[in-house]
Amino acid sequence: MTELTQQTETAKPAAFAYAPAPESRAVVDIAPSYGLFIDGEFTDSAAGGLRKTVSPATEEVLAEYTQAEAEDVDRAVKAARKAFGPWSALPGAERAKYLFRIARIVQERSRELAVLETLDNGKPIRETRDADLPLVAAHFFYYAGWADKLAYAGFGAAPQPLGVAAQVIPWNFPLMMLAWKIAPALATGNTVVLKPAETTPLSALFFADICRQAGLPRGVVNIVTGDGSTGASLVGHPGVDKVAFTGSTAVGKEIARTVAGTDKRLTLELGGKGANIVFEDAPLDQAIEGIVNGIFFNQGQVCCAGSRLLVQESVHDEVLDALKRRLTTLRVGDPLDKNTDVGAINSAEQLARITELAAAGEAEGAERWSPACELPSDGYWFAPTLFTGVTQAHRIAREEVFGPVLSVLTFRTQEEAVAKANNTPYGLSAGIWTEKGSRILKMANQLRAGVVWANTFNKFDPASPFGGYKESGFGREGGRHGLEAYLEHA
Amino acid sequence: MTHGYARRYGAVVTMPTDADTSSDAALRRQLHGLPGVDAVGLEARAAALGTRSIKTTAKAYALDLAISMIDLTTLEGADTPGKVRALCAKGANPDPTDRSTPKVAAICVYSDMAATAKEALVANGAPEIKVASVATAFPSGRAAMAVKLADTRDAVAAGADEIDMVIDRGAFLSGRYLQVFEEIQQVKAECARPDGEEAHLKVIFENGELATYDNIRRASWLAMSAGADFIKTSTGKVTVNATPPGTLLMLEAVRDFRAATGRQVGVKPAGGIRTAKDAIKYLVMVNETVGEDWLSRDWFRFGASSLLNDLLMQRQKLSTGRYSGPDYVTVD
Amino acid sequence: MSTPEPRLPVLKTYKLYVGGKFPRSESGRVYDVTDSRSTWLANAPLASRKDARDAVAAARKAFGGWSGATAYNRGQILYRIAEMLEGRRDQFATEVAAAEGVSRNKALARTDAAIDRWVWYAGWADKVTQVAGGANPVAGPFFNLSTPEPTGVVALLAPQRSSLLGLVSVLAPAIVTGNTAILVASHEAPLPALSLAEVLATSDLPPGVVNILSGNTAELARPLAAHQDVNAIDLAGAAPELATELEVAAADNLKRVLRPTTDTDPHTPWTADPGTSRLLSFLETKTVWHPIGT
Structure with missing residues (x-):
C-alpha cells in the first residue's frame, strides 16, 4: 500500500548515498x-x-x-x-x-x-x-x-x-x-x-x-x-x-x-494529544530535533507523542523552514536497515486510520506537506507529514492520529500557549522549549499533563514515573x- | 528553502564594522541575541549522527572524500625541511601501491616551512595541493598585533595559499569582541597578494578553551562576519580538540550564515580525528546538516596527521577484502 | 611427568589495591596472617601512612568520575561485583572459614550473605535519591528540590571480626551513592579483603573508587582520620579508645564520623537487616531553589 503525498520538493540523487546496511x-x-x-x-x-x-x-x-x-x-x-x-x-x-x-x-x-x-x-x-x-x-x-x-x-x-x-x-x-x-x-x-x-x-x-x-x-x-x-x-x-x-x-x-x-x-x-510548545527564545536547533523526535519517533505511534506543535508566531516561519529542511533528511524505509529513521506503520488498520485523519485535515483546510520520499510498494507506509494552518477546531488538532502526522498551531503569549495546550480531553505529555528557567517551571505548573519535558522530548527512564x-x-x-x-x- | 533565519540573524549580519561607531557592547548585544544552544540536545544529535552505518559503496565514496579533504599537518617544534618534504610527498601520493588514491587537500605547516612545502609539492608534481600556514602566534595567539600581522605577511609572501589564524581567546572570553573582530579583519587584509588573489583565511577558535557551546556559536558568527573563509575548531594543541558536537554547531552556523547572507563559509575540524570511522562520522554530519554543497575539499577539511594512514588502511581493506596493517602504509 | 600427590599448591602473594593497581606496600613490610589456630596462612602487606596517602589521592582522583556516573551505571557495576563474587564463592568461603575460625557451612552462609548484600545495595543506586530526596513545598513562587549527593572520599575501617560480610556491609553502602573509599582491612583477618580487590578489579569498577590497605589499623587510621582531603570516616573496625581518638582528629576538618557499634557479638551488626542507616550516613543534601514565573 502506498500513500500518495503532496510533495513540495523533488528528490535528486545524493552525492553521498548511504548503501543499504541491513541488520541480519x-x-x-x-x-x-x-x-x-x-x-x-x-x-x-x-x-x-x-x-x-x-x-x-x-x-x-x-x-x-x-x-x-x-x-x-x-x-x-x-x-x-x-x-x-x-x-x-x-x-x-x-x-x-x-x-x-x-x-x-x-x-x-x-x-x-x-x-x-x-x-x-x-x-x-x-x-x-x-x-x-x-x-x-x-x-x-x-x-x-x-x-x-x-x-x-x-x-x-x-x-x-x-x-x-x-x-x-x-x-x-x-x-x-x-x-x-x-x-x-x-x-x-x-x-x-x-x-x-x-x-x-x-x-x-x-x-x-x-x-x-x-x-x-x-x-x-x-x-x-x-x-x-x-x-x-x-x-x-x-x-x-x-x-x-x-x-x-x-x-x-x-x-x-x-x-x-x-x-x-x-x-x-x-491516548494523548501532546503539545510541544516552542517559544521564540528556544534553543532552536535542538527544538527542531525535539519536534522531530516528538512526532516521528516510532512513526508517531506513541501515546505521548508531541503531535501538536505550538509555536510562537514570531518564530513560526524560521521553525517551519528549519523543520522542513530537517524532514528532508529523514530516511524512510526498510526497518531492518541500520540507517532507517522512520519505519512502517504497524498494521493496515492503523494505516487506514492515519490516512483518514490526514484526509480530514486537508478537507478541513489545513495545508499538508511531506518531504519527498519513496515509499516501499509492499507493507504499510505513511510519509512524515506536517499540517500548517491548523486550528483548535480541526480534527487533526483534537483527535489522536497515532501516526507520523504533526499539526502546527501558533500562539502569541504564554497564557495562550497554556490554554491551547490544555484544551483537550487528553493530558499525557507536553514539551516546552525556552531558555528561560522560570518560564519552564511556570508552564510545567500550569500544564495539565502527566509528563512535561523541558528542552527535550520523549525521554523515558525506569526511575521516572509516567502516566496521564x-x-x-x-x-x-x-x-x-x-x-x-x-x-x-x- | 526560504531564508527565515536571515531575519533572526539580521542584526549580526549587518554588524557595524566601523570602529568609531561599534563597541564591545554592541557586538555583545548582537552575539548574545543568537539562539541558545542546549548542550544535552546538541550532543545527543551529534551522537545520533554517529550511529549511521556507512558500508560498501558509500564507504568507498566517504574514504576517498575524506582523504581529499585532509590538511595533512605537522606543527611541531622539531619540524625540519626534511620532515616537511616527506609530508608533501605523502600528501601528493598517499598510497604508492594504488595510484587511484586521491591527493590530500593541503599541507599544513608553520609559516617558516611554507616555502619549503610549496617547493616540495611542485617537485612532487602536485602543485594543486594547497599550502596552509598557521599564523598569528599559533597556537596561543599571545603576541602583539604587529607580530601577528608580520607572521601572516611572511606566510603569504612565502606562498601560503591558506592562513590558519588563531583568535585571541583571552580577548573573546573577557568580552573584547571588537578586538577579536578587528584582528580577524586585519589578518584578512594581510592575506591579499599583490596579484589580486588572496590566501584563504581559516579562523581557529580553540573550542576547548571557549568552554561553552554558546561561545562557539558566537565565535562562529563573529568570525564569519569579519570575513573568515573557513572556521576551524582547534589548534590540536590543547586537551579538547575537534568534537562532533562542536563541529555540528559550527556546521549549523555556516548553514545559517549562508541562508542569511548568501556567503558560504567552510568548516575545518582539527585535532583528535585519527580513525576512518571518526572521519566518516564527520562526513555524515556534513551530509545531513549542510548537505552536499559542503561535501568537497573547498568547504570541508580535516586537520589531521595520523588520520590519513587509517583511511588508507580502510581503503586497502575495501579493495582487497583483507584487513591491512600499519606495515602496509607509508610512515613519514 | 606426573604430578606428585599431594600436589604442592601455588601460593598467592597478597598485595594492596590502590588506584586500580596491586602494589606492595611502599614500606616493603609484611606481617604474618594466621588462622584461628595460629597456622600461618600468608604474609600480608603492612601498609604505611604513605600507602594511606596514596590511597587518598587515588580515591580523590576517582571521585569525579564515579560520583558523576549515572546511578543506573553504578548499580550495574555493584551487581556485577555480586556476579563475580558468586563465581568465586568457594574461594571466599575457604578464606572466611580460615579467617573467622568457623565451619565451612557457616563460612559459605556468610559468603552468600556478602554476595546478597552487594545485590541489596546495587538496587539502592537508583532509588536512594527518591527515598532520601524530594520536592519541598515552600511558601512562595519557587521550585525547591532536595537531592542527596555523595560526601566525597570516605575512609572505612573494616570490622575486625567479620572479615567479608562485615567489610562488604561497610564498603557497599559507601560507594553505591558515589563516594570513593579507602578501606582498611581487618588487621587479623585481611585476606578476604585483599582477595575482594581482585573481584573489584574485574567488575568494571573504575580504578581508585575502592582502595584496600592491610596492616595495623591504628597506624593507618590515624593519618586517615587527620587527612584534610578525607571527608568522612567509618570507625566500624576501631576499638573504643582508638575510635575516640580518631573522632577527635576527624573534627579538624569536620569529617562525617560513623561511630562503631557497641554490640557484644561482633557478627550481629552484619547479619542483621542492613537497613538504610549506613547508606544515608555518607550523603549531603543539596537543595536547589528556582523561581517560577514568566
Missing part, C-alpha cells in the same frame, strides 16, 4: 507457530484457532500464534493464582534475584530481541536497538532492586501484593510495555497474565523463553495471545485482582466499565510511584 535476520529464530504460555509451558488452546502475525514492512507472514479463548484465559488465571502464594511468600531478595536474572538475559539477548521486535512491529532497528531494548533491561533492573526494599517505598512498613494481575498491552512498544507491566508486578509479589497486542505477539512469546532461562517458577508469568476478545475475557475474569491496560482511550473506558463494581484495582495508560491526567488514564508506571499500582493500600 539470522540472529533470530522464529518458530512457525506458537502456543499459549501457561503455567510454565507452551500449550495449545482448548478451542481457539491460529492467527497470523505479519511483518508490517513487507506483509510477510512471520508466524502463527494461538487465539486464546475464555477457557484458556481461565487456565492462565488459575495458574497465576496457584503461583501467587509461593511467589508472594518468597523473601523480596529472592524475587529480586529472579528479576535481575531476567534483566541480564534481556541484555544478553538484546540484539535478537531488537531484530524480532523490528520484524513484528515495523519500527526501525535503530530504535529497537538503541531505545526499546536498553529500556526493557533497565526496567527489570530497576524494579528488581525494589523487590527487597518495599518497606522503604512509602507505602507502609509491610506492603502487600494484590494477587493476580491481568495486563493488556499495545503494539507500539511491545516488549517495553511488557517490561513496564511485568517488572513492577513481579517485584511487588504479584503474578501476571499478560496479553500482548494481536499484531505484535512475538516478543512476549520470546519473553516466555527468557522466564524459562531465568528459572522463574511456573505460573508466575503467563502469556495469552489473541485479539480484543481475549483481552476482554482476561480483564473480565473474576479471578483477577488487578487490571493494567495500555492502549486506546476508547478501550480504556470500556475496561473501566467492565471492572466497575468489582474489587479489581485498575490503572490505565491511554484526564482521559489519558490514571496510575503511574515507573519509579517509586509505579509500585503503588501493585500494592494493597495501607
Whole structure:
C-alpha cells in the first residue's frame, strides 16, 4: 500500500548515498507457530484457532500464534493464582534475584530481541536497538532492586501484593510495555497474565523463553495471545485482582466499565494529544530535533507523542523552514536497515486510520506537506507529514492520529500557549522549549499533563514515573510511584 | 528553502564594522541575541549522527572524500625541511601501491616551512595541493598585533595559499569582541597578494578553551562576519580538540550564515580525528546538516596527521577484502 | 611427568589495591596472617601512612568520575561485583572459614550473605535519591528540590571480626551513592579483603573508587582520620579508645564520623537487616531553589 503525498520538493540523487546496511535476520529464530504460555509451558488452546502475525514492512507472514479463548484465559488465571502464594511468600531478595536474572538475559539477548521486535512491529532497528531494548533491561533492573526494599517505598512498613494481575498491552512498544507491566508486578509479589497486542505477539512469546532461562517458577508469568476478545475475557475474569491496560482511550473506558463494581484495582495508560510548545527564545536547533523526535519517533505511534506543535508566531516561519529542511533528511524505509529513521506503520488498520485523519485535515483546510520520499510498494507506509494552518477546531488538532502526522498551531503569549495546550480531553505529555528557567517551571505548573519535558522530548527512564491526567488514564508506571499500582493500600 | 533565519540573524549580519561607531557592547548585544544552544540536545544529535552505518559503496565514496579533504599537518617544534618534504610527498601520493588514491587537500605547516612545502609539492608534481600556514602566534595567539600581522605577511609572501589564524581567546572570553573582530579583519587584509588573489583565511577558535557551546556559536558568527573563509575548531594543541558536537554547531552556523547572507563559509575540524570511522562520522554530519554543497575539499577539511594512514588502511581493506596493517602504509 | 600427590599448591602473594593497581606496600613490610589456630596462612602487606596517602589521592582522583556516573551505571557495576563474587564463592568461603575460625557451612552462609548484600545495595543506586530526596513545598513562587549527593572520599575501617560480610556491609553502602573509599582491612583477618580487590578489579569498577590497605589499623587510621582531603570516616573496625581518638582528629576538618557499634557479638551488626542507616550516613543534601514565573 502506498500513500500518495503532496510533495513540495523533488528528490535528486545524493552525492553521498548511504548503501543499504541491513541488520541480519539470522540472529533470530522464529518458530512457525506458537502456543499459549501457561503455567510454565507452551500449550495449545482448548478451542481457539491460529492467527497470523505479519511483518508490517513487507506483509510477510512471520508466524502463527494461538487465539486464546475464555477457557484458556481461565487456565492462565488459575495458574497465576496457584503461583501467587509461593511467589508472594518468597523473601523480596529472592524475587529480586529472579528479576535481575531476567534483566541480564534481556541484555544478553538484546540484539535478537531488537531484530524480532523490528520484524513484528515495523519500527526501525535503530530504535529497537538503541531505545526499546536498553529500556526493557533497565526496567527489570530497576524494579528488581525494589523487590527487597518495599518497606522503604512509602507505602507502609509491610506492603502487600494484590494477587493476580491481568495486563493488556499495545503494539507500539511491545516488549517495553511488557517490561513496564511485568517488572513492577513481579517485584511487588504479584503474578501476571499478560496479553500482548494481536499484531505484535512475538516478543512476549520470546519473553516466555527468557522466564524459562531465568528459572522463574511456573505460573508466575503467563502469556495469552489473541485479539480484543481475549483481552476482554482476561480483564473480565473474576479471578483477577488487578487490571493494567495500555492502549486506546476508547478501550480504556470500556475496561473501566467492565471492572466497575468489582474489587479489581485498575490503572490505565491511554491516548494523548501532546503539545510541544516552542517559544521564540528556544534553543532552536535542538527544538527542531525535539519536534522531530516528538512526532516521528516510532512513526508517531506513541501515546505521548508531541503531535501538536505550538509555536510562537514570531518564530513560526524560521521553525517551519528549519523543520522542513530537517524532514528532508529523514530516511524512510526498510526497518531492518541500520540507517532507517522512520519505519512502517504497524498494521493496515492503523494505516487506514492515519490516512483518514490526514484526509480530514486537508478537507478541513489545513495545508499538508511531506518531504519527498519513496515509499516501499509492499507493507504499510505513511510519509512524515506536517499540517500548517491548523486550528483548535480541526480534527487533526483534537483527535489522536497515532501516526507520523504533526499539526502546527501558533500562539502569541504564554497564557495562550497554556490554554491551547490544555484544551483537550487528553493530558499525557507536553514539551516546552525556552531558555528561560522560570518560564519552564511556570508552564510545567500550569500544564495539565502527566509528563512535561523541558528542552527535550520523549525521554523515558525506569526511575521516572509516567502516566496521564484526564482521559489519558490514571496510575503511574515507573519509579517509586509505579509500585503503588501493585500494592494493597495501607 | 526560504531564508527565515536571515531575519533572526539580521542584526549580526549587518554588524557595524566601523570602529568609531561599534563597541564591545554592541557586538555583545548582537552575539548574545543568537539562539541558545542546549548542550544535552546538541550532543545527543551529534551522537545520533554517529550511529549511521556507512558500508560498501558509500564507504568507498566517504574514504576517498575524506582523504581529499585532509590538511595533512605537522606543527611541531622539531619540524625540519626534511620532515616537511616527506609530508608533501605523502600528501601528493598517499598510497604508492594504488595510484587511484586521491591527493590530500593541503599541507599544513608553520609559516617558516611554507616555502619549503610549496617547493616540495611542485617537485612532487602536485602543485594543486594547497599550502596552509598557521599564523598569528599559533597556537596561543599571545603576541602583539604587529607580530601577528608580520607572521601572516611572511606566510603569504612565502606562498601560503591558506592562513590558519588563531583568535585571541583571552580577548573573546573577557568580552573584547571588537578586538577579536578587528584582528580577524586585519589578518584578512594581510592575506591579499599583490596579484589580486588572496590566501584563504581559516579562523581557529580553540573550542576547548571557549568552554561553552554558546561561545562557539558566537565565535562562529563573529568570525564569519569579519570575513573568515573557513572556521576551524582547534589548534590540536590543547586537551579538547575537534568534537562532533562542536563541529555540528559550527556546521549549523555556516548553514545559517549562508541562508542569511548568501556567503558560504567552510568548516575545518582539527585535532583528535585519527580513525576512518571518526572521519566518516564527520562526513555524515556534513551530509545531513549542510548537505552536499559542503561535501568537497573547498568547504570541508580535516586537520589531521595520523588520520590519513587509517583511511588508507580502510581503503586497502575495501579493495582487497583483507584487513591491512600499519606495515602496509607509508610512515613519514 | 606426573604430578606428585599431594600436589604442592601455588601460593598467592597478597598485595594492596590502590588506584586500580596491586602494589606492595611502599614500606616493603609484611606481617604474618594466621588462622584461628595460629597456622600461618600468608604474609600480608603492612601498609604505611604513605600507602594511606596514596590511597587518598587515588580515591580523590576517582571521585569525579564515579560520583558523576549515572546511578543506573553504578548499580550495574555493584551487581556485577555480586556476579563475580558468586563465581568465586568457594574461594571466599575457604578464606572466611580460615579467617573467622568457623565451619565451612557457616563460612559459605556468610559468603552468600556478602554476595546478597552487594545485590541489596546495587538496587539502592537508583532509588536512594527518591527515598532520601524530594520536592519541598515552600511558601512562595519557587521550585525547591532536595537531592542527596555523595560526601566525597570516605575512609572505612573494616570490622575486625567479620572479615567479608562485615567489610562488604561497610564498603557497599559507601560507594553505591558515589563516594570513593579507602578501606582498611581487618588487621587479623585481611585476606578476604585483599582477595575482594581482585573481584573489584574485574567488575568494571573504575580504578581508585575502592582502595584496600592491610596492616595495623591504628597506624593507618590515624593519618586517615587527620587527612584534610578525607571527608568522612567509618570507625566500624576501631576499638573504643582508638575510635575516640580518631573522632577527635576527624573534627579538624569536620569529617562525617560513623561511630562503631557497641554490640557484644561482633557478627550481629552484619547479619542483621542492613537497613538504610549506613547508606544515608555518607550523603549531603543539596537543595536547589528556582523561581517560577514568566
